[in-house]
Amino acid sequence: MASTNQLAQTLKALHKPGSPLVLSNVWDVASLNAIVSLNSESSKPVKALATASFAIAATLGIKDEELSMVQNLELISKIAPLAEQAGLPLSVDIQDGYGDLITAVVTAVVEYGATGANIEDSIPSAGFDKGISGSLYTLEDQVERLKRALDAAKKAGAPDFVLNARCDAFRLLPTPGLTYEIRLAEAIRRGKAFLEAGATTVFYWGGAGQGLTSETVKTLVKELDGKVAVVMSGAPGSLTTAELAEMGVARISVGPGLYLAAMNAVKTVASQMFLGGGLA
Template identity: 50%
Template sequence: MASSPQNQLAQSLKALHNPGNPLILTNVWDAITANAIASLPSTKALATASYAIAAAAGLHDDDLTLETNLRAATAIAGVAKVHNLPLSVDFMDGFGAQLEEGVKRVIELGAVGINLEDFGREVGGLYSVDEASERVRRVLRVAKECGVPDFVVNARTDALFAGEGLEDAIVRGKAYLDAGASNIFIWGGPQRRGWGRAEVKKAVDALDGKVNVILIRMMAGGLSVGELREIGVARISVGPQLMLRTVEMVKREAVGILDGSAVTD
């Protein structure tokens, strides 16, 4: 049976995850930012950032609902379709018992991948390794039933954020890869000033390069794209940092307008 156009996009997204030649994602949160990023020749895929989507809706990230997330993703998916780009949706923790329903709807709107976290809001902590792995398998079962067997799960572990350490994050990452995830996103939480080179290399070596790392743009000390490429990661993203930097730019422009100091370009 021939692969569907949507599954071909999923295959394209999966193929872009190459250790040492990583997929670089400048995460978006609405149709305006999606259009801006999609128009760039170097853009290979679109990916949403749940924190930024929540902020645009006047919500804290933890209060983002499935419906609000899907509403934003629908607008972004329309842009992805126009540009024939694969779309990955930040699906947070899978919205508890809404996991299967939500994944089906994500696929219906055209997405071919998700981020899936192992820190469950309804349990107030990390899912067990077995439960989190089963949630990955559940996502992939739904995707297969929907005709997208190559659906990409970027499985995020919050083990570092929860204080469990890098070794636990690696154990979890291996389990999620075994469950069918394509890549592992190890997140350290907002208090960490980025990964150290030795930490990233240890994770890359243990997980065969199938690692997503956040590129730090809001403070000094983070590893560069070139350094992350050299270490051998497969995916680099920026999360909500573009949104945060945009807010500061808007404020600076507004100050100049409001106090009369703005100069016409």
Template identity: 45%
Template sequence: MAVSISEVATKAKTFKSLHVPGTPLVLANVYDATSARIVASLPECKALATASFALAKSIDKTDQTLTLDENISLSKPVAAVAHEFGLPLTVDIQDGYAKSGDFQTLHEVVKRLIVEVGAAGVNLEDSWHESTSGDMIDEEESIERIKAVLKAANDLGVPDFVVNARSDSFLMGGTLEESIRRGKKYLDAGATTVFIIWARAEPIVEKDAQRAIDELGGRVNLSRRLGKPGPTTVELAKMGVARISVGPQLYFAAAQALRDTAADVFGTSK
């Protein structure tokens, strides 16, 4: 699939414009061509997004061991569907696949995403993806990494490249205040939105979510927890978020449906 830089630039501009506090961009994260085509066919779909965790699971790997080459290879079928439907695509690149201080590698990663995949944006984390204990990236380096990604995209001719900057302090056992404080700096560095994730076992408390939304001017990405307590898509929109996503939840839903159907084939209980 050949995508021109000018086409990527146009899609990035469109993609960025979809991030409106109170009228959020809703992303049902996909992980292969089939899931991408199903989601893209829905009239409400305005863009496609990958989830690295789901990409990794699709080849029986963990999120921590998914390599850049594997991420790009698995994203290409999704990109082909996005191109066919004329939709922007954002790719989950975890921590950017660059070691501490290696901004040259980060530049090359962005170049590959734009040239090979046609990505209009990325999800960039501020915790090290290979860590199993949730090690955070130094705050100042996280800021410089956002700037490096945006500079690399701008140098290629994609000035509206979208960075959804994950602020993982709260997820990793720290405070929400820390994630908000980091998030403000990420927005100042040029990120379009800040992605704050609640700890997996913790419910999303609306007053805390509202505080994050208010303090970050609505430029927030929050996750919708499907089938669990927490704000709905409509409620999150009313709260003023600019972006809503679901991470690997579509993958888990599809896997459960497959298991249930297979159990029915074997005549066993679900």
């Protein structure tokens, strides 16, 4: 079985601008097993796995921002060994790294077998209505935090740990003076700094129902040499994996998309059953 760092090397190599890694975000053992089962001797569409903190929180009946470090780590401790046994790299969503506990959290996930992580630059307690200086960690602080995370991973045995540094500039709510152009400029400034700090990709998200436009994605790809990660939306008319690949991104995930699709399927079949139908 490959070591954690060997799987981290595999994960890093899968990030290719224009030929992106497509990740299925899982939330428990059952969802992991369902995705892993798609691989067979003749076909292996699943190259790596990721978690989604929103979906993990939803299974506990709480909001994403209410998910504690202990709760998140408990789930990661269960699925990381299974991903490793399947020979698949696992990138975990550890939110903002839980403030000053970022070193301990990264050390723990590497010891469990995770090979990469999402780390956000937004402050959980601040919300998104306080502008760049109030809702996000300062650029200097976030760069220092990301470096601490990578150093922790190295000391835990994964020097090739894949950092998917999330920038939440586009999630900031419109306030007087905070234009789209200002948010874009800040997103680019932070993205370049995160890459220089050692991130493999920079992950941009506009928030639920606020997907990035194709022009925004193209601009980010150009400015960051393709080292861009995005989440694919399930909304009608949203960009497809093929379209995002053509734009040159390096990584595509679905966040809680699969969890939401699964829950919708449960409701559809249950409704059919209650109306006199069957399970098929």
